[in-house]
Amino acid sequence: xxxxxxxxxxxxxxxxxxxxxxxxxxxxxxxxxxxxxxxxxxxxxxxxxxxxxxxxxxxxxxxxxxxxxxxxxxxxxxxxxxxxxxxxxxxxxxxxxxxxxxxxxxxxxxxxxxxxxxxxxxxxxxxxxxxxxxxxxxxxxxxxxxxxxxxxxxxxxxxxxxxxxxxxxxxxxxxxxxxxxxxxxxxxxxxxxxxxxxxxxxxxxxxxxxxxxxxxxxxxxxxxxxxxxxxxxxxxxxxxxxxxxxxxxxxxxxxxxxxxxxxxxxxxxxxxxxxxxxxxxxxxxxxxxxxxxxxxxxxxxxxxxxxxxxxxxxxxxxxxxxxxxxxxxxxxxxxxxxxxxxxxxxxxxxxxxxxxxxxxxxxxxxxxxxxxxxxxxxxxxxxxxxxxxxxxxxxxxxxxxxxxxxxxxxxxxxxxxxxxxxxxxxxxxxxxxxxxxxxxxxxxxxxxxxxxxxxxxxxxxxxxxxxxxxxxxxxxxxxxxxxxxxxxxxxxxxxxxxxxxxxxxxxxxxxxxxxxxxxxxxxxxxxxxxxxxxxxxxxxxxxxxxxxxxxxxxxxxxxxxxxx
Amino acid sequence: xxxxxxxxxxxxxxxxxxxxxxxxxxxxxxxxxxxxxxxxxxxxxxxxxxxxxxxxxxxxxxxxxxxxxxxxxxxxxxxxxxxxxxxxxxxxxxxxxxxxxxxxxxxxxxxxxxxxxxxxxxxxxxxxxxxxxxxxxxxxxxxxxxxxxxxxxxxxxxxxxxxxxxxxxxxxxxxxxxxxxxxxxxxxxxxxxxxxxxxxxxxxxxxxxxxxxxxxxxxxxxxxxxxxxxxxxxxxxxxxxxxxxxxxxxxxxxxxxxxxxxxxxxxxxxxxxxxxxxxxxxxxxxxxxxxxxxxxxxxxxxxxxxxxxxxxxxxxxxxxxxxxxxxxxxx
Ligand SMILES: Cc1cc2nc3c(=O)[nH]c(=O)nc-3n(C[C@H](O)[C@H](O)[C@H](O)COP(=O)(O)OP(=O)(O)OC[C@H]3O[C@@H](n4cnc5c(N)ncnc54)[C@H](O)[C@@H]3O)c2cc1C
Ligand code: SF4
Ligand code: SF4
Ligand code: SF4
Numbered sequence: 001x002x003x004x005x006x007x008x009x010x011x012x013x014x015x016x017x018x019x020x021x022x023x024x025x026x027x028x029x030x031x032x033x034x035x036x037x038x039x040x041x042x043x044x045x046x047x048x049x050x051x052x053x054x055x056x057x058x059x060x061x062x063x064x065x066x067x068x069x070x071x072x073x074x075x076x077x078x079x080x081x082x083x084x085x086x087x088x089x090x091x092x093x094x095x096x097x098x099x100x101x102x103x104x105x106x107x108x109x110x111x112x113x114x115x116x117x118x119x120x121x122x123x124x125x126x127x128x129x130x131x132x133x134x135x136x137x138x139x140x141x142x143x144x145x146x147x148x149x150x151x152x153x154x155x156x157x158x159x160x161x162x163x164x165x166x167x168x169x170x171x172x173x174x175x176x177x178x179x180x181x182x183x184x185x186x187x188x189x190x191x192x193x194x195x196x197x198x199x200x201x202x203x204x205x206x207x208x209x210x211x212x213x214x215x216x217x218x219x220x221x222x223x224x225x226x227x228x229x230x231x232x233x234x235x236x237x238x239x240x241x242x243x244x245x246x247x248x249x250x251x252x253x254x255x256x257x258x259x260x261x262x263x264x265x266x267x268x269x270x271x272x273x274x275x276x277x278x279x280x281x282x283x284x285x286x287x288x289x290x291x292x293x294x295x296x297x298x299x300x301x302x303x304x305x306x307x308x309x310x311x312x313x314x315x316x317x318x319x320x321x322x323x324x325x326x327x328x329x330x331x332x333x334x335x336x337x338x339x340x341x342x343x344x345x346x347x348x349x350x351x352x353x354x355x356x357x358x359x360x361x362x363x364x365x366x367x368x369x370x371x372x373x374x375x376x377x378x379x380x381x382x383x384x385x386x387x388x389x390x391x392x393x394x395x396x397x398x399x400x401x402x403x404x405x406x407x408x409x410x411x412x413x414x415x416x417x418x419x420x421x422x423x424x425x426x427x428x429x430x431x432x433x434x435x436x437x438x439x440x441x442x443x444x445x446x447x448x449x450x451x452x453x454x455x456x457x458x459x460x461x462x463x464x465x466x467x468x469x470x471x472x473x474x475x476x477x478x479x480x481x482x483x484x485x486x487x488x489x490x491x492x493x494x495x496x497x498x499x500x501x502x503x504x505x506x507x508x509x510x511x512x513x514x515x516x517x518x519x520x521x522x523x524x525x526x527x528x529x530x531x532x533x534x535x536x537x538x539x540x541x542x543x544x545x546x547x548x549x550x551x552x553x554x555x556x557x558x559x560x561x562x563x564x
Numbered sequence: 565x566x567x568x569x570x571x572x573x574x575x576x577x578x579x580x581x582x583x584x585x586x587x588x589x590x591x592x593x594x595x596x597x598x599x600x601x602x603x604x605x606x607x608x609x610x611x612x613x614x615x616x617x618x619x620x621x622x623x624x625x626x627x628x629x630x631x632x633x634x635x636x637x638x639x640x641x642x643x644x645x646x647x648x649x650x651x652x653x654x655x656x657x658x659x660x661x662x663x664x665x666x667x668x669x670x671x672x673x674x675x676x677x678x679x680x681x682x683x684x685x686x687x688x689x690x691x692x693x694x695x696x697x698x699x700x701x702x703x704x705x706x707x708x709x710x711x712x713x714x715x716x717x718x719x720x721x722x723x724x725x726x727x728x729x730x731x732x733x734x735x736x737x738x739x740x741x742x743x744x745x746x747x748x749x750x751x752x753x754x755x756x757x758x759x760x761x762x763x764x765x766x767x768x769x770x771x772x773x774x775x776x777x778x779x780x781x782x783x784x785x786x787x788x789x790x791x792x793x794x795x796x797x798x799x800x801x802x803x804x805x806x807x808x809x810x811x812x813x814x815x816x817x818x819x820x821x822x823x824x825x826x827x828x829x830x831x832x833x834x835x836x837x838x839x840x841x842x843x844x845x846x847x848x849x850x851x852x853x854x855x856x857x858x859x860x861x862x863x864x865x866x867x868x869x870x871x872x873x874x875x876x877x878x879x880x881x882x883x884x885x886x887x888x889x890x891x892x893x894x895x
Contacts, residue, residue, distance in 0.1 A: 017590030017627070017634040018578075025595070057889050462801065463887040466876065500888065512891030516760050517797060519601040521589045524577040539574055542589035546596035546786075547794030554887055560794075 022520060026545035026563060032534050033559040035506030038453035039086040039101055044424035045072040045142075046431070049086055049101045050507055056104065057499040065108045066120045072105075072426050073145045074138060076113055076183045077167060079106025080175050080487075082423045083306040091505050094456040097469040099502050100490075106472075107495040113182040119190045121145065124153045129440050132157065132213040134200050137165020138422045139412025140219035141184065142429025143436075144192045147217075150437035154192050155213070159199040163188060165221055166413070167422065169245055171271050173278070173486050174309070201383020210407060215436045218394060218402070218410040219429065223380040228263070228373035230326050236334035241272045241374025248275050257370040259283035261339055263326065265290040265303035266420075269374040270310055273318045278482045285366060286313070286320045289344055289356060300354045301346040304420065312486060315477050321366070325358055329371065338367040379414045393418065399435035399445050400428055409436055454506040454556050461503075463513065463554040470498040504555040508534035514549035514558060523549060583608050591634040592626040596793020598783035598800060599623055599699040602757045603670065606697055606781070609767035612637060615654055616668045619647040619675035622706045622785075623699060647671045648683035652692040659693075666771060669696040673714035674704045676780070677738050688747040688776045695770045695777045698740070701785040709788045713738040716808070717861065718854040719840045721788070726843035731854045736861075744778045745814040752778040753813040753821075758800035759884050762811065762823065769813075782809045790839020802834035805881045807862035810869050824873030826882035828866060831859045 037050035047068065056064035068075050079102050090098035111117075128151050133144045136158035144154045162168070164180045188194045198204050200220065209216050225240040239255050241262065248254055260281055262273045265288030276284045291297040293307040303310060303322070314320060323345055330338035343362035346354040378392050387394065387405060394410040395403045396417055402408040411428025412418055418428070434446045472487040480486055490498065514523045515536060522543035526535040534557065550558040578589075586607035593600035599622055607614075615638040618624045624641050627634040642650040651669035658665050669687075671680055676698040687694060703721045704710040711721040716737045720726050724733040745752045750773050755763045763781060770777035784800050786793040803809040806829045813821035832855060835841035844851045844858075866872055873880040 015588040015590070015634045015636050016632040017592075017629070018588055020590040020592075020629075020632060022590060022592070054889070462882075463885055465878075465883060465886045504889070509887070509889045510891055511887035511889070513887060515891075516605075517601060519593060519597045519604070519796075520591070521581075521585065521604065524574065524581060526577070527580065527582060537574065537577060539578065539589065540569070541574070544595045544793075546796075547792070548596045548796055551794040552797050 021541045022544050023522075023539075023541045026540075026543060028545045028547065028560045029540065029563050030538055030543065030545070030547065030550050030558050031561050032508065032536070032538075032557055035454040035458075035556060036451050037505035037507070038089040038091055038455075039099075039505075041450055041453040042085045042089040043427075044085065044419055044421060045078065045426040047071045047086070047105075049099070049104070050502065050505055052108070053099070053101075053104060053499045053502040054504060054507065054509065056108065056496070057502065061108070061111060062115075062117060065112045065117060068105065068108055069112075069119060070149075071430065072423070073119060073142060073187050074109075074183055074422070074426060075105045076109025076179050077138070077175065078423050078426065079103070079109050080179065081170060081306070083421060089453070091454075091456040091459065092501060092503055095461055095464065095503070096466045100469055100471065100498050103470065103472050103490050104495055104498055107490050107492075109183065110179075110489050113179070113186075116186070119145070119187060121149050121190045123191045124148060124151050128153045129214040130155065130212075131215045131217065131436060131440075132209045133217045133219060134158070134204075134209070135165060135219035135221060135412070135414075136160075136163035136194070136196070137219060137221045137412060137425060138167065139221070139425035139429045140165070140217070141187055142426040143217045143219060143411065143433045144429075145187055145190060146430045146433030147436060148190055148192060150433060152437065152440070155195060156188075156192050157195045157198040157200070157204055159197070161196050163194065163196070165219075169242065169249065170267070171245070171249070171275055171482065173274070173480065173482055173484060176485060199382070204383075206383060206387070214440055215407045215409060217400075217429075217432055217436065218384070218408070218414065219412045219425070220379065220384070221413040221425075222377035222393075224378050225373075226376050226378055228375055230329045230339075233329055233331070235329065235331065235336045235371060239370070239372050241268050241372050242377060244372060245272055245275065248279070254279045254281070255370055255372075257281055257368075259285070259368040260370040260372060261285045261287050261366060261368040262372050262374050263287050264374040264376065265305060265322075266374070266376055267305045267309070268376070270303075270305040270313050270318075272372065272374050274309075274313050274316055275482065277316050277318060278480070283368070284318050285368065286318060287324050287326060287339070287341060287366075288320070288322055289325055289346075290322065291345075292320065292322045298346060298354065312474070316480060317477075325356075326371075327358075327363060330365070336369060336371050338365050339371060340365055377413075398448055400432035401435065407439075458556040459503055459505060460552055460554045460556075463511065463552075464503060467497070467501050469501070470494040506556055508536070508557045509555055510535055511554060513552050513554060517552050518543075518549055519546070520544055584611050586610070586612065586614070586637045587627065587634050588636060589634075590632070592629055593622070594785075594787050594793065596786045596796045597622075597626075598757045598785060598796045599672070599701055600626065601796070602699050602763065602781045602783045603627075605757070605760050605763050606668075606767050606779075607637065609764040610666065610668065610771060613664070614638075614666050614668055615658070616640065616670055617642050617647050617651040617654060619669075619671035619680055620644040621672035621675055622701070623670060623672065625706050644675050645679045646683045647675055647680050648685070648687035648694075648696065651694045651696065652687045652690060655692045655694050667692075667694045669694055671696070671698055672705070673698060673700045673702060674712045676700075677713035677740050684744075685747065688744065688749050688778070692776055693774050695767075695779065698778075698780040699783045700780050701783050701788060702737070703785070703788050705785050705788045714740070716858075718844060718858060720843060721840070731843060731850050732840070741778075741780060741812065741814065745817045747776070748817055749776045749778060751813070751815055754780050754782070754809070754811050756782040756800050756804050756809060756811060757784070758797050758804060759811065759823070762884055766813070788840070790842070791837050795837055799834065799837050801881075802829055802837070805829045806831045806834045807866040807871060808834060808858070810865045810871060812869055819869065822869045822871060823884060824877055824880040825866065825871045826873050826876065826880045828862075828872060831855075831862045
């Protein structure tokens with residue numbers, strides 16, 4: 001340790017009262033106790049934003065990114081498309097406005113791409129146990145990477161010629177291919193044995209994989225559009241939403257029409273409607289059973305698309321008919337000329353279950369010349385028939401073990417616990433990798449109890465100042481075209497300013513408050529002030545246990561513990 | 565877990581703290597004592613080249629239980645009534661020897677507002693180069709919580725109990741800062757233990773001046789005021805943000821600084837945390853009247869010193885204690 005620093009020079013030896021240990025008066029003891037931040041507890045990928053924002057705020061950008069990708073290897077991607085439940089949970093929301101966590105995440109991801117930072121993972125030992133991962137979407141990529149971090153050899157099979165899975169269907173105006181390429185290619189360079197063009201049930205077979213590898217993780221997602229009809233009737237020239245999107249991405253064309261009704265309330269429906277607008281179709285409608293996101297909507301009855309995307313779609317002129325069902329297709333011959341809609345809502349029935357109810361007398365007509373269903377996808381059963389047994393998804397337990405098939409794990413959209421988002425797929429992949437590694441080591445499965453998040457009223461907000469949230473720049477509607485990202489990454493100054501807004505819930509921010517305010521000088525400071533670990537020690541010889549430090553700690557990092 | 569019982573590390577840390585430690589642990593102040601904290605903050609800001617004359621009072625008693633001392637600077641115990649005179653003598657003696665060591669006088673509110681007042685007034689009038697610091701905990705605490713000239717109106721002490729006739733102390737808190745400033749001294753200021761950086765700034769300002777300077781620091785006493793020791797800062801902060809304890813600076817008697825209040829808090833927020841004001845919350849018309857009276861006194865201060873801040877100001881009651889990662893606030 002370096003020599004002492006004093007504010008004005010000078011040095012005094014301990015006084016004679018030092019021999020009197022006032023610590024014996026104490027009946028309660030302050031302790032440093034890390035508490036989970038709410039942003040951490042609600043992140044489906046399992047990120048701890050408090051931890052990486054702290055490193056970023058302390059000026060260690062690369063360390064921040066490494067902490068971030070020790071959990072989520074796709075931050076440039078999730079920073080763009082995640083509906084960010086972390087921000088709804090953020091304690092700063094109770095103070096002024098939530099920290100723009102997704103914008104910081106995106107900034108760090110983009111920074112790593114710009115700088116070419118390699119992922120913090122070593123090469124596995126030559127004799128490490130090998131695991132196969134099927135499907136190179138976010139769930140498969142995350143699992144492969146985390147298996148590698150756990151020291152395993154990993155082979156990643158996927159049906160298509162490139163990695164990314166359904167990410168490749170998300171339009172470029174919010175997730176450019178260049179970003180997917182930059183992040184995924186670096187991820188594949190970590191030592192994952194990537195085998196594209198290998199389709200389960202055609203080129204590879206589950207039995208063989210299970211024989212060849214110590215464990216198999218299935219991350220095939222959902223690739224088959226759900227069947228759609230109105231009372232058994234479908235238009236002759238039926239286009240299916242997902243396919244229209246794929247075609248637009250591949251060749252840049254959409255079905256010709258003056259007015260289109262897109263059916264569905266998820267990301268596919270919203271993206272499709274915005275693409276149709278960008279392709280020049282003047283009149284685009286969304287018809288959805290669910291309500292618009294907002295404070296009044298019932299949790300089980302809200303459009304599943306990312307709220308800010310819905311907002312932007314409306315700005316762009318997409319007309320959303322929420323809480324509407326389609327009663328009838330108006331056909332002239334087999335050609336659609338309109339739809340009959342009816343008001344619908346989910347209402348609790350006698351047992352409290354939400355049930356969709358249509359209201360007689362609320363029927364209206366909408367004249368359109370195309371109806372495109374975008375009501376979601378289900379699993380493609382090819383090669384999995386024996387395991388699916390007719391089910392629409394792979395049934396897994398909380399460790400993502402496929403029930404009744406030892407050594408077989410599954411995650412992402414194709415499994416029963418799938419959250420339908422990129423981040424939940426990433427979280428599935430990581431949790432499965434941990435369970436696989438523990439199983440292969442012959443250890444107990446990882447614990448699943450999460451300690452409660454620290455609440456806003458356990459902080460001392462007096463020490464913070466209101467600061468405006470740094471928003472990403474959004475293109476004005478008239479400049480929004482298909483090839484250009486609608487929202488831009490924060491610039492470095494904005495990103496730093498945003499990191500500064502974090503309240504450091506449940507973890508020390510080295511503010512010196514306790515050190516300054518203890519009337520008994522019983523908080524001692526280490527001189528090498530770490531960025532994240534609290535550089536303070538309690539001197540229990542003298543601490544009287546007044547609790548002042550705990551009360552004044554802005555971050556709730558000090559807890560008083562009964563001693564008697 | 566970052567807590568430790570590594571004795572060798574603690575021992576080393578105790579001497580290596582990156583701040584001047586003129587007063588050390590082991591003193592016998594109560595849990596959460598505001599005065600003990602205020603003293604440490606003042607001594608830290610002064611540095612080692614000082615000598616202290618300390619009046620009888622809590623501070624003197626809890627720092628020097630015979631035969632121990634918590635002081636690591638030259639320190640002298642004066643009587644209750646003569647700290648100003650002793651400090652003046654020390655300063656004259658040092659001057660005669662050609663030394664520049666700064667003399668400080670420390671006293672409580674009893675030793676300043678009442679008993680030691682004439683010695684203080686004489687010291688100021690004769691222009692001695694002394695920084696006089698009054699740690700104001702608003703009563704005679706070490707002798708058993710008797711009212712002083714500084715006890716606020718309507719507060720309960722053992723000699724101003726609330727009853728049928730009076731709601732606690734009948735008289736007002738003495739306006740010591742105006743009286744001191746009327747001696748036409750170069751610098752006099754009020755401060756609060758809730759605002760450590762403000763204390764430091766004011767101490768440094770006073771230390772840089774040759775001539776008599778005066779600082780009164782509002783320092784909660786958990787025992788005498790009847791609040792939990794963990795709330796000392798909270799209570800002190802509310803005294804400031806309610807307007808009852810304006811933080812002002814007076815140079816040659818003229819107002820030169822006042823900490824603006826961002827959002828004035830009702831005085832009842834401050835009062836209800838303390839048992840000495842508990843009687844004001846009884847269902848009684850006299851109690852209600854005194855609550856309104858205390859609010860009026862706070863409003864008077866806010867108006868007199870124009871304390872209500874016009875916008876968000878980094879130097880106001882909300883801005884002045886803002887923290888950032890790495891403790892920059894206290895640099
Ligand atoms: C238009 C659209 C927009 C979306 N927008 C968002 C959004 O904004 N935010 C968000 O969080 N989520 C969004 N989603 C959902 C998100 O893309 C998915 O939840 C996520 O990609 C699921 O990841 P996964 O790894 O489970 O599956 P997928 O990404 O679907 O990946 C599955 C992989 O498995 C491969 N595969 C499938 N079958 C086989 C087989 N038999 N053999 C070998 N390989 C196979 C596929 O080729 C693919 O690579 C959107 C989805 C769509 C369709
Ligand atoms: S303030 Fe920071 S630590 Fe707290 S919930 Fe928000 S992002 Fe997380
Ligand atoms: S402020 Fe000091 S004395 Fe009080 S509990 Fe904290 S460490 Fe102990
Ligand atoms: S008061 Fe500040 S320095 Fe002390 S533990 Fe809390 S955050 Fe860390």
